[in-house]
Structures are given as C-alpha cells and as structure tokens.
Amino acid sequence: MRAARFHATQDIRIEDIPAPELKRGHVAIDVGWCGICGSDLHEYLEGPIIIPPAGQPHPISGEEAPITMGHEFSGTVTAVADDVDDLTPGQKVVIEPYIIGDDVPTDDPEVDYQLSPNMNFIGLGGRGGGFSEKVVVARRWVHPIADHVGLDEAALIEPLAVGYHAYRKSRARAGDVALIGGAGPIGLLTAAVLKAEGVDVYISEISEGRKAKARETGVADEVFDPREVDVVEEVSRLTGGKGADVAFECTSVGQVLNTLIAAVKPAGVVVNVSIWGHKPEVDLQNLVLREVEIIGSAAYAHDHPTVISMVEDGKIDLAPFITGRIGLDDLVDKGFDQLINNNDEHVKILVSPTL
Template sequence: MSEMNAVRFHGQKDIRLDKIPVPSVKPGQVKIAPKFCGICGSDLHEYLGGANLIPQQGHPHPITGETLPLTLGHEFSGIVEEIGPGVEHIRPGDRVCVQPIIYDDSCRACKRGLVNCCDKNGFVGLSGWGGGLSEHMVVPASCVKPLPDNISLEVGALIEPLAVGWHAVDISPYKDGDAALVLGGGPIGLAVVQALVGKGCKNIIVSEVSGKRREFAKQFGAHHVIDPVKSDMVEEVEKLTNDEGADVAFDAAGVQIAVDTAFKAIKARGTLVNIAVWEKRATLNMNDVTFRERRYLGIATYSLGDFEAVIKAISSGAMKPEGMITKVIKLDRVAEEGFKALIEDKENQVKILVDVGAGI
C-alpha cells in the first residue's frame, strides 16, 4: 500500500509529520491533492491545550468513528485527483476548496438545512476524514466547491475563514445604512470586515488592541479603528455614529471586557453577534440587554450557500483577501514556523499558509 506525508495531532504540543496510507475513493467521494492549507485559531487551541475538539482515545467521533492521532487542516484548496461513482459536478484536474463541516443529515437541525448546527457535528481536519495538511485526502463530493479560474489556489485556502465572517454578517440583522462594530482584528474579525465591505457597509468600526492588526483592519476596509486600551470605546463609537451607537456588533475577540463594553456601544434594539469560541464561561449584565431591548446572537461557522457566496464575491472583486496571507511555509515546518509564529509573533500574522504541494 502506498504511503503519504501527513501532519497529525497526537496530543498537546505534539504534532508529527507521519507516514500514513493513501486513502482510496468510494462512491460519492472525491480524492483531492491539497495544495495550500491555512493554520486556524482552532488548530492552535488544540495544539496548546488539546485535545478539546479532537476526539480522544475511547471517545470516537460519532460520525467518523475516529480518534487521535488525526490529520490536521480544515482551511484548504487543492486539485481533484479522482472521483468516485455518482460524482458529477466536478472532474479530475478541477481546482477546488473544501467546506469541512461533518454532519449526520438526520438530526432536527440538519432536516431544517442547518448542517452547521448538527447535533453530532465535526470538521474535516479536526474530527476525521483526513485533512488539508496531507498529500492526499478523500471527502464526500458535497463538501467540494469548484474554484473559478480567477481565484488562485492560495486565495482558495482563505475561503473557509472568510465564509465564517460572511455567515456572521448574513444571518445578523445588518442592513444597508447600518453602522457595524467589529471586536477583534484577528483573522475572523478581518473576515467580518471584508464581508461587510462586500455587502457595501459604509461605517465599519474595529476595536483592536494591537497596532499592527488595526493597520490590517484599515487595509481590508475598516473606516475607523479604535484602541480600547487608550480610548473609551463606547464614547468613540458614539462619536462615529452621531451619538446613536452601532446598529450591530460582531464579537471575534471572545473576552469578557469586550462583551461588557460592546453592549453599551450598540443602540437600543441593536444586536451583538458572537462568533468567538470562548475558552471559559462568559457573564452578561442582563439589565444592559433588557432595558434597551438589545439582542445577543450566536453563530456557528457557516451554512449551506455561504462558500458559494464568498467565491462569487471574490471572483467579482467585491472581496480582495490576498493581503491576509502573511507567511507561507512547507509541510515539515508546521510546528516550528507555523504554530510558533502564531504564538510568538501573532500580531504580525493574519493567515499562515502551508504550501502542501511544495513537498518537504
């Protein structure tokens, strides 16, 4: 049996470049050679403190049946190598990206089309079915999204995090003319900024403590940036919204102080949208919510159609995410040059891509 290289998670701060069997294709599946794969914040959380999302020995994922060690990588693009019987919308040689949600298609949420809210949900690259940090991988054909000729494979690897931002804006009550506040200028906060730009927002305000990330926010279309350490964020937002407050805010920071101030920075009947995955329990001042009839809305990744919407926005020029790529490394340098950079030099990094196709 032929073997391939794959970066696999074995445990906390333990990822290895392993030799594993090349997977074979079954009916309804597609075999892909990953070319570029982004390192996500969730990958970093698993590396530093996991396994959390990744299923551990004795507790296999309910859909994949797999446990660690697992191949990492859920933000990736690649080339179709082989298709199984019954696959019609793509062909070998096509350039594609992968929507990595794993869902059972039978729970109450899935029956409503809300596959991102599946009772048993998981992700390619975190729950099994291989991952983008490998030389070959196989997924169901429904996960595979063709890329137009004017979207590079490098940008194709950005579509997954951009889809998170797009989904957050899409299901929020944002409408034309609204002022939007974004908390956090990391990759997901910047994805929200670009989604707002793609939807024509004319007043995007970003609150971020890092000067470099405030620069990135401006680069990607934010109209105003605030340093919440040096300025009173609530006062600044009021100044920028004619003393009304933001119509909608997006929390991509996941820290308590951001939530506390965000509720005061949005107007009556405004909405705070939570995108962040919290490491510990948050608290809410319910009177800040109740007496001004504010709303708190959670979003989970992306849903059906969001990948296609982002692909269309990039292809049309409404979104221009190329500048998100701040570093490109090889497959055998993921720990040393990928995770290490995100830990020690995070304010200068937005998205680190692994050039899987370059070999080792």
C-alpha cells in the first residue's frame, strides 16, 4: 500500500510498504480522509520532535523513523478480529489515535490516560497512520460514527475533541463569555464547541482570512484585531467592566497569553491549548494580584463519544472548516507548503490516500 513516511526534517516520502496485518483485538480500516495537523508541520520543519528518531525506538510502539504520518483520520472498517464483536465491515469510524501502555486503565473514566508515561500518537509514534491507504488499530481507539456524517467531516472530530477537552477544563457554562486568542484550526474548533454549549465567544486574530472564517462560520460573536483595538478594553466594554469569564490561548504567542490574563475577570480562567516551542514571558504580577488561574489542556481523554454525538446531532457543522482536499501525492506541495506559506487562506486541508 502507499503511505507518506517521515524520514527526516523536510524529508517525507510517498512509499509502497506492506499493508498491516489484522491481529487479536484490532480492527482493519481503509482510510477515508486525514487532516494535516500543526504538529505534522512542526515535524516536517523541525523534526523529529514527537516522532522517535532513527536509532531511538519508542518505548511502547518499538518503532522509529521512518514513520507513517497522519493522526486526524476517518475511515471504513474492512475487517475485525475474531474477538471483536461490536463492529462490522462497512461501518464508518474515526480514530482516537493514542499509543498508550497496556498497563494504563484507559476505560476508567477517572484516569487521564493522555498524561500517562511515554504516551504518543498513531501517525507520530508508529502503528501506522492516516496518510496511508490502510491501518490496523486496537478496538479501544476506534469509534463508530453515523452513516449520515461524511468521512471528510469526520476527520475533523479529532481536533474538535482537543477543543472540547479545553472547554471542559475551563469549567465554562452557558451564558459565560469566552475570549479566544487565535483563529487557527484549534481556536476555531474550540469556538465551535463553546457556541454549541451556549457560551458567548470573542476572538482576537490578526489574519484577514481567519477573521473572515470566524465570522462566516458564526462561531464568534465578536472578532477583534489587536492591531486596531485594545482587546482588553473591548472585552471590558462588552462585558460591562467585568471581563471574560474564561479565555483560551491558541497561538503560542507570549503577548497573546498576557492579553488573555488581563482580559479575564478577577479569578477568571485562562486555558492554554497551545504547544510552545519557546518559554514565554508571563505577566505573573497581573496573574497573582487578580488571582487568575492558568490551566494546561493536553489533547483529550474520554471526549470522543460526546464530540461525535455533537456532530451527529447537528450541534456542530464541520464542513465550513475544510478548506482543501488533496491526494497523497500532493501532501507536501499542496498540503504542507500551503499551510506553512499561505495559512491565511486555510483552516484544515484533508488528504485522501485514494484521490
């Protein structure tokens, strides 16, 4: 089968590799669509980061570069192991793409399994990936979806779960006001979750294309350009001097983080969703004197079933966030390069291994 394999920095190759074999407790899947994630771009430009380098196999998967990439994917079941009795060939599914040790009780709702030792992701740490024609995944990580949900939209359920997990961590409630720093894919999808839960959403963003997307999708009640207005003053004005109840950092920009700290109410909550490649300077004095709480939000745990229901029930429409569809051969030129050099025009580019 054909697959996109990470070998080294800016070295991703479309190769023919053996199709994975079905084994006990697993499900065989034909990949439908796979989204390109920001972490994929970081691996391409600067990696290996999460991908285990050649000569340093991952302690759980046992794999090392070259690695098949892609972790935001959907597909169709083609076969199930003899001990899997609750999925059938032909079903649409999405993948919760974790690589987690067998000793972690992932079915226990009290366990934050995304924080377990040596956790990694299918499509980054091994075990195949969505930038390939076929994949075999442990049943635990395979979630069925309704037939009326397109496989293209279903590929966005994984990043949507990131936004939903951040929402849960924030403890926001219907009627609250949220401020989001950044209208990239995670910022927009977090906004979609918040709106679906009855939260008023303000977004701060400088990109013209992303500001337009926030407005046209209806996920933001207000969109601010910090080059044109004082975001803290605008939030204060719109909330009658109170400030936002919660805020979400989705840019990895220190100035944005400090703006959010200043824009939330005293004892407000700032959820950091970003992965940082540097150590930001944080206005700790403002944070301490106003007792602002900063919470880290890492990926998701036990969130996929709820997120899938939200999409199936029509509470969230994912179609408007898809801004490109390409085949596997165009992954770098029309996928990675577009998102790196023309990200103003794109939210999520999807890849089909059979297009």
